[in-house]
Amino acid sequence: MDYFFQQLINGLVLGSIYGLIAIGYTMVYGIVGMINFAHGDIFMIGGFIALITFLILVSIGMTMVPVILLLVLLVAMAVTALYGWTVERIAYRPLRQSFRLAPMLSAIGMSFVLSNFAQVSQGARVKPVPPIITGGYTLHDSGNFAVQLSNVQIVVVVTTIVLLAAFTYIVSRTRFGRDMRACEQDQTMAALLGVDVDRTISMTFVIGAALAAVAGMMYLLYYGLVDFFMGFIAGIKAFTAAVLGGIGSLPGAMLGGLAIGLIETFWSAYFSVEYKDVAAFSILIIVLIFMPTGLLGRPEVEKV
Amino acid sequence: MSAAATSLLAIRGLRAAYGKIEALKGVDLDIKPGEIVALIGANGAGKSTLMMSIFGRPRARAGHILFDGRDITALPAHEVARLRIAQSPEGRRIFPRMTVAENLQMGADATPGSDAERAASLARVLKLFPRLDERMTQRGGTLSGGEQQMLAIGRALMSRPRLLLLDEPSLGLAPLITKQIFAAIRTLNREDRLTVLIVEQNANHALRLAHRGYVMVNGLITMSGPGLELLQRPEIRAAYLEGGRHG
Numbered sequence: 001m002d003y004f005f006q007q008l009i010n011g012l013v014l015g016s017i018y019g020l021i022a023i024g025y026t027m028v029y030g031i032v033g034m035i036n037f038a039h040g041d042i043f044m045i046g047g048f049i050a051l052i053t054f055l056i057l058v059s060i061g062m063t064m065v066p067v068i069l070l071l072v073l074l075v076a077m078a079v080t081a082l083y084g085w086t087v088e089r090i091a092y093r094p095l096r097q098s099f100r101l102a103p104m105l106s107a108i109g110m111s112f113v114l115s116n117f118a119q120v121s122q123g124a125r126v127k128p129v130p131p132i133i134t135g136g137y138t139l140h141d142s143g144n145f146a147v148q149l150s151n152v153q154i155v156v157v158v159t160t161i162v163l164l165a166a167f168t169y170i171v172s173r174t175r176f177g178r179d180m181r182a183c184e185q186d187q188t189m190a191a192l193l194g195v196d197v198d199r200t201i202s203m204t205f206v207i208g209a210a211l212a213a214v215a216g217m218m219y220l221l222y223y224g225l226v227d228f229f230m231g232f233i234a235g236i237k238a239f240t241a242a243v244l245g246g247i248g249s250l251p252g253a254m255l256g257g258l259a260i261g262l263i264e265t266f267w268s269a270y271f272s273v274e275y276k277d278v279a280a281f282s283i284l285i286i287v288l289i290f291m292p293t294g295l296l297g298r299p300e301v302e303k304v
Numbered sequence: 305m306s307a308a309a310t311s312l313l314a315i316r317g318l319r320a321a322y323g324k325i326e327a328l329k330g331v332d333l334d335i336k337p338g339e340i341v342a343l344i345g346a347n348g349a350g351k352s353t354l355m356m357s358i359f360g361r362p363r364a365r366a367g368h369i370l371f372d373g374r375d376i377t378a379l380p381a382h383e384v385a386r387l388r389i390a391q392s393p394e395g396r397r398i399f400p401r402m403t404v405a406e407n408l409q410m411g412a413d414a415t416p417g418s419d420a421e422r423a424a425s426l427a428r429v430l431k432l433f434p435r436l437d438e439r440m441t442q443r444g445g446t447l448s449g450g451e452q453q454m455l456a457i458g459r460a461l462m463s464r465p466r467l468l469l470l471d472e473p474s475l476g477l478a479p480l481i482t483k484q485i486f487a488a489i490r491t492l493n494r495e496d497r498l499t500v501l502i503v504e505q506n507a508n509h510a511l512r513l514a515h516r517g518y519v520m521v522n523g524l525i526t527m528s529g530p531g532l533e534l535l536q537r538p539e540i541r542a543a544y545l546e547g548g549r550h551g
Contacts, residue, residue: 175413178413179413182399182410185399185401185402186399188381188393188397189393190410191359191361191380191382191385192381192390192393192397193385193410193411193413193414193459194415195382195410196382197382
């Protein structure tokens, strides 16, 4: 039982990271109907920006860990958001009136550009960092197995919850959130009501990238490393999470993220680490066979 | 240009096309402040295209659109909306997954206004369409056709428009609901001096409501004049009333 609880904790932490990335996929799909294949690489960029900011802050002699973390978070969100904005501006917007696959292909191209850019500018080797947040709690010790909750796990989960609360508030209560949902449901009508659709779409990419940056930073804190290729597999997992939850649904993305994180962790713990990806993708296939729109997706047909 | 100077909306020689198909072939139309103008014509004559082209969708290939003397031909749609031109478009285009309250809020957000002004427009809309008041927390997509039409008009009114564009407000509605909606338009025009352009296939209703009317055929205006006068013309009766749909 203790072992189970330990895996539950680990799975929720991993799921939080996937969920934060998945929101970016689902938001962009909702508003422009494309899969932003470069989003995983935006997450990777976020991890690198977090690492670089951290190293700079430490090298100028900062020692207070909470202040460092907060600054790293803010800088990573801001700079990565700029990447997200730029990618949309140069690679997707010019293709918006083009055929449906064009921006998708462009996204795959951007994915290569970003990962190669990171490889060339930062080197191909894995970049490790010493543990920044140390310590933790032993929740339960049965003698031969102790359930551990580390401080870094607490930081990951709490940060995710706070951001999700803020994000949910923005989407459901603010004018920007309403404009975003309006663009998602009917762009022409939104424009007729004074909504600057291009600007709203840009902001969607900015928010998605900022959340991916947080995920990148959490990944860095949790695993203690980043590399130029990490966006690929994390991106695929998060995309799977978004589809599993129901692409276009924001709570679905988070739920899907948690589900993928838990499936992967439990499979690794009880069966085999080698086949954890097979398990995650198999669950996706099974769910989609019975629920083609995902767990929380809505059916395509609407009463109008 | 003297007519254009006194018009709230003046359209001059407007041409617009979807790809190679020219939908508007040089349209002239004037709406004076405080007027209700009806635009009638058969399906596919270009009525809705004309209404949408005011917002640049499709963008004019030639000609001009002047609003209050200002050339808005090249303005993006969202900036046209901010000039207080509101549209209840073809197919109503309610946001189906937003509540009625949020749909109305979207209308209010289209133009700047104080909280008091917004509250006043909301009160006005709910007085005109009390049905919406009972549906405030319901999603737009769950409303009946008539309620959606009321919501589409209400949403347009929330921006406190100087010009209201109505595209087929009677389409698919029961006669009683149509009557209510037309009564509301008349009230708005009389009490608030709201200027209205209404596109209708239901020529009888529209021409009775309007001060003036235009008849559109194949992307061109073929006739214009006071509403009741147009209604008396035999060619209009033959084409749009007798044997056609009756209101």
